[in-house]
Amino acid sequence: MNSRVNIDAAAAKRMSLPKPAAMRDTRLDVLRALALIMIFINHVPGQFFEQLTTKNFGFSDGAEAFVLISGISVGLAYGTKFLRGNRLAMMWKAVKRAFTLYTAHMITTFVTLVLFICGAWIFHQKGLLCEVNILALLMDPGRGIPALLTLGHQIGYNNILPMYGALFLMLPLMMLLEARNPLLLLLVSASVWLVSGIYYIAPHTTLLDGFWFLNPLSWQFLFVIGFVATMHVKRGGRILVHPVLIGLASAYVLLSFIWVTDKLWVIGDYLATFGLPTVVTGFDKTFLSLPRLLHVLALAYLIISIPSLSALLRRSANHPLTILGRHSLSIFVAGTILAMAGQVLLYVTNKSPTVGAIYVVIGIAAQFAYAYHLEHKRLQAAGQRPVKAPAAAIAMPVHFGKRR
Template sequence: MNSRANIGPASANPVNLAGPVLQRDTRLDVLRALALIMIFINHVPGQIFEFMTSKNFGFSDGAEAFVLISGISVGLAYGTRFSPGSRLSVAWKAVKRAFTLYTAHMITTFVTLVLFIAGAWIFQQKGLLCEVNILALLMDPAGGIPALLTLGHQIGYNNILPMYAALFLMLPLIMLLEEKSPLLLLLVSASVWLVSGIYYIAPHTTLLEGFWFLNPLSWQFLFVIGFVACMQVKRGGKIPAHPLLIAFAALYVLVSFVWVTDKLWVLGDYLAMLGLPTVVTGFDKTFLSLPRLLHVLALAYLIVSVPSISRFLRRSAHHPLTILGRHSLDIFVAGTILAMAGQVLLYVTNKSPIVGAIYVVVGTAAQFLYAYHLERKRLQTAGQRPEKAQLAVTAVSAHMAKRR
């Protein structure tokens, strides 16, 4: 999911997100890195840094930001390649990406199981077996293992990648509809989101009664919005930075901030009295309720429309956040494993605030070090390609010289 295009500087004028095709927009990497860090911190609950992440200051959190950014990145990586003659190859790449995400999910799932089971045995803490949906699996392994493999049972805090993989399976249809009409795609996507939220249509879990924690039929709408916005500007369009829209977005972010920080959740009861579906008035994450959706979109609009915010997020290609965000899948897998180990550690230390804080700092630093390792390997590989190409040219030239 490399975003190999420049989204361009934000200004008071209409925002041009196109720019040179080969220049990578570091803002996407920086934002993706911030989302990854917040997801890691939130997945180690019970320590002080958890209360400093975005979920405590608005309706949405790192997951919404990650999916919106992913929609934009997919537009940059796949969008204009989906054309007659190459549709099957692009669709196959999307399917392979979905399988890669499924494999990554299986890795984090089974490592999580090993961590919690080993922790329960080593530290004599049987309560660990009752955490993160493990007990149902242990009580029925014959049904649980197939359920894990078919995504019918998902371990707690290991439920983003299945939704994300499902989005990639939808991607060929998304690209086909966008090519026909971006408006048609948005209308279809919004309808699927609304109907799914109203009638609770979502993939069911098989080992325990319920739904996937993150319903792909709902979250696809946010993904599609990012994709359509990217394709709009990639084809020369612009996102207008209108003062009224900026004011509305800022006001909504402010209201959300006050609502969450002052814990005004009782106001949700008054919204429910309007008789509208809960997907419109509630704050449910599974079905991505409207307040959460609007919050992440308002934040995104402010980022691309307010020059000072946009400039602040634009960092060099060698900035630590840029490097971390560039290797998002590897870092996400590493962060998930570290978070699961952190949960075991906090459980056996009775959620010691000192241990938790130290662990999060060390775990975050470890992810940056891993990102630098991956970046060094990437640069080495990229450096070898020109050398191989030059050797090939030299060999061909020598062969031609001999023939003469």
């Protein structure tokens, strides 16, 4: 029996069987799931659970976490495959992803319109038509519909995907610069962030005077930081873990907690009197001001550097949070639609705290149920794919590394 195993192992080695892919880092899925849940809760304002999300305890919220995680994920999914001979394919894949995000945004936008208009009609609540930037569209549909389609007008709480799609349109250039010199990409990205923040450079809205709520020229810097850090690690580098840096990150997170909970915003106004740009001293979300950026980076560094925190987030592949985060785009679309329905419900019930709390719990449960449905379909599709294996390996399976 032992000789047979040795023979089969030797045969497998001679045939150069590919090693199985590295196990998926479930920490990203878990963090993505937590960010999605917080975004959903924050998008149903006026209920109890909103007070428990991270925006109440620090400068950043689920949106910053989501974009940083996305930059890390893009490094794994796109950057590691951006090799000579495959670059055009990866660029085209990024562009196609941007159009997928555009389609998803259109779905959530028009479903939101239907929900609010039907809510106003069914419940005789005309005030719903004045919510989430709908009134301007209804007052001038001839300009409003084209503005919606060209992203020149965005419905309230439906403004993350346009920014995210714009980041994917920028991704081919990001990958080219990173392949040439990662530091060059960081320098260019930081410069674009700073200049756009100082001079208020952002995509304009066409139906109403203003900017996109989330400026992609600002948010790309956070995305790039995650992307470059991932590529650095994949090339054999490491993130420096040092007690001084851990102490500084912890101190900043604590300062942010005290600042937000004690409402010390007047300090920011005082700092602005020194003539520094608001992108450095303020807390603006549109242009991703420095305090928000540093907060999410400090949290990420602590998760990476403190083993107990990192281990806490590393769940099994079939953990509910892992499954939810694995299907992030579908869950985000479902969560946005559920949140918009929740806003209509809270409006017609005069923001009943009981109704709001119950709805949020049901909404989160529905997203987990939907994630399990998507996972079941994914596993079914994977099971139907033909698996090719050498005869020797079938006769006596030889496992390399850990089972998934």
